[in-house]
Every structure is written in C-alpha cells, then in structure tokens.
Amino acid sequence: MQRTIHVVILAAFSAVPQMRAQAPATQPTNPPLKYEIVSITANHSGRPGQGMRNLGDGFAFENIPLKNFIALAYDMQQDLISGGPGWVDSEPYDISAKVSGEDVAAYKSLTTEQRIQMLQPVLVERFHLVANTVVKPLPGYVLTISKDGFKLKPLDSQGAGWSVGSYFIRSKGMAVEFLAKNLAGVLRQPVVDQTGITGIYPFDVQWDIASSGTYPPATGSEPSGLPSLPVALQETTGLKLKAAKIPTSTLVIVSIDHPTEN
DSSP: OEEEESSOOOSOBOSOOOOOTTSOTTSOOOOBOOOOEEEEEEOOOOOSOEEEEEOSSEEEEEEEEHHHHHHHHTTSOGGGEEESOTHHHHOEEEEEEEOOGGGHHHHHTSOHHHHHHTTHHHHHHHHOOEEEEEEEEEEEEEEEEOTTOOOOOOOSSOOOOEEEOSSEEEEEEEEHHHHHHHHHHHHTSOEEEOSOOOSEEEEEEEOOHHHHTSSOOOTTOOOOOOOOHHHHHHHHHSEEEEEEEEEEEEEEEEEOOOOOOO
16 A cells, blocks of 8 residues: 655644534634744764653754654654665754744644654655655564553653663653654564553663664673563563564655755
C-alpha cells in the first residue's frame, strides 16, 4: 500500500466544538494549530545521545539527527526510513518548535501524539520533505505488562523531558506509549504498546549493549555488569517485550533540503 506525503497535519485542531452541518457556509472554521515559532540550528558538538524537553507551548530537541526527527514526527523508528542524502543520517540539529501565545491554551488540550504530529509541517516547510510510505508486516515486539505487574508511579505534572543513548533511556516524565517508540529506536524494530497504561512516569533503564544486541560496544570496552535490555526493562518498569509480526509503515524520502534560515 503506497501513498505520497506532501503536507500532513493530523488531528492537531484546537479544542473548539466543530460547527454543526446546518451552520451558515460563511461562518469561519478554526484552522489547525501550528508551530509558529521554529528555530533550527546545526549541532556541531559531537556529543553522543540526544534530548527532548516539553516546553509547555512546544518542544525543544537537542543534538537530534534529522532522520530521528523524521521518525518521531511520522511515528516510526529510524531504520524504517530510507532514501535521501547522507547528511539526513549524519547531521544532528537543535530544534525548538512552539505555538504562538494566543494558541497556548488550545495547544495544552492536545494529546502528546497530536503535538508530535504537528512537527510534520515543520519538516515540509523548513526542510521541503517529500516522501512515500509503504505498509508491510515486519518482525518486531509488543510491549506488555509482566506477571509481576507494573512498577512505576505516575507523576502529577507534565514531567521534564527525557534522554536516550545506546545503553539507557532516562525519563523525568514519559508516557508508556512514548517509551515504546524509544524502544523501537534502540532495538531498530517496531514496538507496539499493548499495556493500556496511561499517565507519565519517571524511570531510568540501563542495559548491557553487548548482551542486548542493540548497538556494538566500543572497542576494548569492559563488561558493564548490566543486564540485557529486556531484563533491565522488566526489572525496572515491570514491562515485557514479546516478539511479534507488526504491520509497519516504512518511509522512502523522495526529496529533502537543508533547513531554511530561522
């Protein structure tokens, strides 16, 4: 199944009741929310890892490779994205995207998924992204609750962001659904959240790279003494990864440019 993406804005509408069918045709509709204040800067620090912060009126990403940013915006892990020039993989960016002040109240009524989907027009408008999607069954995992039960305690606030590296995922407030997406990036396979758990949670999951088969360990590195990723995840959170065939969207980049100026 194939479709062409040019401009995609999904379900990111302000929380205002829709007009009834019998309303006058001249009555204005409310436009979709949009990140009006966007800053994109190349990150030349050379540091490993990346970070994301919830700003309340948007997001801030630090040291994020563009392919990772595309994967986040289109809800797929980066290994399912192909095509495009080499710099899409190799050049990281610092990106902040915020709504204007008058839209903050409506923005706060959106789900995290809707807010992330609003990043798609940023890619279209600032990077001129055009891509095709193909859906096919691929090996992956479902995320379920282990027999010992879920171990995390929810936060009352919106949290303070997260960070992910080759051997860890640390959160000061993350939804389990979004944890599944980060696990997909680490495992390089799709991960579907089937826990039914809502809310956001702090946690710190660390695992041994060599035993997990995720990323190759550094040459000459000593054993970490940490468990494998599935074991570390279950011990820390009470969540379990189960192998399964997952209908998965893959993305082929047709064209993309370096970002336009801020």
